[in-house]
Amino acid sequence: MFYREAGQFKTTYKADQAIFPIVQDRWFVIGVLAFAVLILPLFANQYLYTEVLIPVLILSLAAIGLNILTGYCGQLSLGTGGFMAVGAYAAYNLALRVPETNLIVVFLFGGVMAMLVGVLFGIPSLRIKGFYLAVATLASQFFLEWAFARVKWFTNYAPSGSVAVANLELFGIPIDTPMRKYLLVLFIVAVLALAAKNLIRGRLGRMWMATRDMDIAAEIIGIRPLHAKLSAFAVSSFYVGVAGAMWGFLRLGSWEPLAFDINRSFQILFMVIIGGLGSILGSFLGAAFIVLLPIFLNQVPGLLGIPLSTAMVSHLEFMIFGAMIVFFLIVEPHGLARLWAIAKEKLRLWPFPF
Amino acid sequence: MRAPADSDIAAGEILLSIENVSLSFGGVRAIRDVSFDIKKGEVRAIIGPNGAGKTSMLNVINGFYQPQQGRITFKGETRTKMRPYDAAHGGIARTFQNVALFKGMSALDNIMAGRTLKMRRGLLWQLLRIGPALNEEIVHRHRVEEIIDFLEIQAIRKVPVARLPYGLQKRVELGRALAMEPDLLLLDEPMAGMNLEEKEDMSRFIIDVNDHFGTTIALIEHDMGVVMDLSDRVVVLDHGVKIADGTPDEVKRNQNVIDAYLGVAH
Numbered sequence: 001m002f003y004r005e006a007g008q009f010k011t012t013y014k015a016d017q018a019i020f021p022i023v024q025d026r027w028f029v030i031g032v033l034a035f036a037v038l039i040l041p042l043f044a045n046q047y048l049y050t051e052v053l054i055p056v057l058i059l060s061l062a063a064i065g066l067n068i069l070t071g072y073c074g075q076l077s078l079g080t081g082g083f084m085a086v087g088a089y090a091a092y093n094l095a096l097r098v099p100e101t102n103l104i105v106v107f108l109f110g111g112v113m114a115m116l117v118g119v120l121f122g123i124p125s126l127r128i129k130g131f132y133l134a135v136a137t138l139a140s141q142f143f144l145e146w147a148f149a150r151v152k153w154f155t156n157y158a159p160s161g162s163v164a165v166a167n168l169e170l171f172g173i174p175i176d177t178p179m180r181k182y183l184l185v186l187f188i189v190a191v192l193a194l195a196a197k198n199l200i201r202g203r204l205g206r207m208w209m210a211t212r213d214m215d216i217a218a219e220i221i222g223i224r225p226l227h228a229k230l231s232a233f234a235v236s237s238f239y240v241g242v243a244g245a246m247w248g249f250l251r252l253g254s255w256e257p258l259a260f261d262i263n264r265s266f267q268i269l270f271m272v273i274i275g276g277l278g279s280i281l282g283s284f285l286g287a288a289f290i291v292l293l294p295i296f297l298n299q300v301p302g303l304l305g306i307p308l309s310t311a312m313v314s315h316l317e318f319m320i321f322g323a324m325i326v327f328f329l330i331v332e333p334h335g336l337a338r339l340w341a342i343a344k345e346k347l348r349l350w351p352f353p354f
Numbered sequence: 355m356r357a358p359a360d361s362d363i364a365a366g367e368i369l370l371s372i373e374n375v376s377l378s379f380g381g382v383r384a385i386r387d388v389s390f391d392i393k394k395g396e397v398r399a400i401i402g403p404n405g406a407g408k409t410s411m412l413n414v415i416n417g418f419y420q421p422q423q424g425r426i427t428f429k430g431e432t433r434t435k436m437r438p439y440d441a442a443h444g445g446i447a448r449t450f451q452n453v454a455l456f457k458g459m460s461a462l463d464n465i466m467a468g469r470t471l472k473m474r475r476g477l478l479w480q481l482l483r484i485g486p487a488l489n490e491e492i493v494h495r496h497r498v499e500e501i502i503d504f505l506e507i508q509a510i511r512k513v514p515v516a517r518l519p520y521g522l523q524k525r526v527e528l529g530r531a532l533a534m535e536p537d538l539l540l541l542d543e544p545m546a547g548m549n550l551e552e553k554e555d556m557s558r559f560i561i562d563v564n565d566h567f568g569t570t571i572a573l574i575e576h577d578m579g580v581v582m583d584l585s586d587r588v589v590v591l592d593h594g595v596k597i598a599d600g601t602p603d604e605v606k607r608n609q610n611v612i613d614a615y616l617g618v619a620h
Binding site for chain 1: 457469477
């Protein structure tokens, strides 16, 4: 009843191409952002920050990165964890060797390094497609994991192989409390999500989607496959790299290569598939789903007062989690973002039948 | 702009010439020693029975297939090898026999994608989407809207093309090709599978494109009525060999053509 486009006439192409052409959407997003910045910090506790908000936001960013590659450009990748590791270790090394570098620059450096590596490992995509490409990117995952575990220079010859960062600060403000970390993550993720939305609405986004939908037709309208695919690998890996750097610095604090193993790649891939391929909003929804569902499942037996051992709870958690993913994909193969779109279409008519 | 009269075309400048082109796939000889030319501003039809090598000919012209022999001269430049990207850059656009649209994108985005080569702003501008990058989007949107008006598909511009009926998909595909502002437009069976009304619409668009924009058109079509009405000159292929070339009337009377289509008593 309240979600109506009626009366909102667009008189310029600029208005029609706006990021949220419908007024209600614009207010909704502003509302969510305002809530996240102003209201949440009033009552959030440490657990909410470190176990929910920060992981969801950082993994959303990684999911946006993978979504650009897989959802928009159609190139399947299983190397997300490896590229996150590149971002994390590159950022670590810059912060270690040039200690006075601004933290934002450190994160961006992580992204740029991941971008270079991503383009390198994206070159096979010019020859191979689909599952075969997935296998090639899987190889990059294993190679990168190996490199960070074995090449000691990356970990500054730490005997345990684990690296740590401490005393983070930005413009003189120490980033020490969970709230400050959360706000920094929120800021970076919001800016990069906006940039991603802009990219996919522009020429580059159309090039990616054209390559995904019909590469032959894309070629005859003058899209070079080399340009489209490698730019998708570059932008995607940049996002994943920044997410990896933030994961290391702001979520973990100290980490070893195992934090970015193949499970991480699968986790991000599931987020993209469940959230919705080819949707920025879907990346956020998918990340929230994958992070929150296990936490929620973990709480249920306690809330219902069923006495279960911790081991039993965690086994059940895996089983229910897997079953829910399967169920969900059967019900809505296009992901949470599609559900959201359907709900919006329905709302436009609700409560009248037509 | 007026279409040149028939006499102009006969004397006109040659846009594309194909000389002694042969193409084979393993043992199959799809095109054998075919030569013909396309003149600026004309509508050139390529006809022939199934398997005559018509689509292969289009694929050679826009660089999908590399002919084993022969030369192709486009806008005065001779070449033996070309990639589809270079063809697009040089001003050759095409549509496909079985629609090749970007299924996940809206009609508007499909046609906007046709403007890719005309857009200049780099990655950084695009991700900021302010100033020059935003202006560029809007300028090109204007051009695309003109094409949408021309093809009378205003109502479906935001619809994902996978949801559109076949006839409209063909129209969107023509729109995408037109968005490239090509010098040479290749149409591979633009009227296949259409009813009479849709065929009349499509014929009207083809004539208008040729008339208003002066675009040179090469088309493959099986509907002889359409071919005879639309085209200035017709080339007939059979089993990869050119068997006739001339105005529709000449071709219609040609004994080889009649034999190829109707069969000949042995």
